[in-house]
Amino acid sequence: MSRALRVLEEVSQSDRPLTVKVIARRCGLNLSTSYHLVRTLCYEGYLHRRPTGDYLLGPQVAERFHDMLDAFRRPPEAWAVLTHLAATTGHTAYLARLADSRLVVAGVAEGPASPYLEDLQTGLEAAPHATALGKALMLTLPREARRALLAETGMRRFTPATPVRPEELEAELGGMREDQVVEEHGQFREEVACAGVAVAGATADPRWALAISTRGLDIPPWVRRRLREAAADLGG
Structure with missing residues (x-):
């Protein structure tokens, strides 16, 4: 869980979409682990893969924000x-x-x-x-x-x-x-x-x-x- 949060933090703090290689380097993770985390986060809707192969935050991040406000x-x-x-x-x-x-x-x-x-x-x-x-x-x-x-x-x-x-x-x-x-x-x-x-x-x-x-x-x-x-x- 902590590694997935690190991935989300890096993507959210970046001023441009990130590739998996950049995510791996910034998070201090090996490439295979980063690919696994990114695929899982995309499947769950927390990341979005662009046609160019890099990644942005996905719609579930906004959903969790609204859940927080409701709370x-x-x-x-x-x-x-x-x-x-x-x-x-x-x-x-x-x-x-x-x-x-x-x-x-x-x-x-x-x-x-x-x-x-x-x-x-x-x-x-x-x-x-x-x-x-x-x-x-x-x-x-x-x-x-x-x-x-x-x-x-x-x-x-x-x-x-x-x-x-x-x-x-x-x-x-x-x-x-x-x-x-x-x-x-x-x-x-x-x-x-x-x-x-x-x-x-x-x-x-x-x-x-x-x-x-x-x-x-x-x-x-x-x-x-x-x-x-x-x-x-x-x-x-």
């Missing part, structure tokens, strides 16, 4: 709320969940007033200590649970403004209510700000939060209002 058990109205928030503010809207000590992005609706953030895309894990999504969800946790989460995920420095000690984060969150909008200014990406808020009822598992991002470090008050309204809509 998130997003609220039924989630996509409608995300797209409406992005359309009415012009800013990219994000939905994320916190479960089993993992912050995972479950949906993104892009807006022209926000930069593209490659690390905040559907299906990716995000850093709870440096993102507004994570901060909003940590407000729903007791202080001891927040510290345990940070100990497990770590506090990587993304920019000079990133909090890297639990005490710094507690200074930000201390005294805030779990229904408040929480912001970060340049902590995840320089010259980018984000605002996030937990969805009502976020004490359940999984917990959900909505956020928006802005180009620059200012978040207009009317955007924060729209964000709160969207979270209220999603929470029912």
Whole structure:
């Protein structure tokens, strides 16, 4: 199984189709093993052989991605709320969940007033200590649970403004209510700000939060209002 995953990773990371010989070399496998793995992956639909004899990802990869999204058990109205928030503010809207000590992005609706953030895309894990999504969800946790989460995920420095000690984060969150909008200014990406808020009822598992991002470090008050309204809509 691990060798088949290595093959898929190499094909997915390449900017062009790969031959079996190239796959074998990059994966450190002998040629006969590579031919066997590639044939099996093609049969299962995870790779596609072109008439030229090289290989691309197959349709089953997309199917597994959609299965993953279904497993998130997003609220039924989630996509409608995300797209409406992005359309009415012009800013990219994000939905994320916190479960089993993992912050995972479950949906993104892009807006022209926000930069593209490659690390905040559907299906990716995000850093709870440096993102507004994570901060909003940590407000729903007791202080001891927040510290345990940070100990497990770590506090990587993304920019000079990133909090890297639990005490710094507690200074930000201390005294805030779990229904408040929480912001970060340049902590995840320089010259980018984000605002996030937990969805009502976020004490359940999984917990959900909505956020928006802005180009620059200012978040207009009317955007924060729209964000709160969207979270209220999603929470029912």
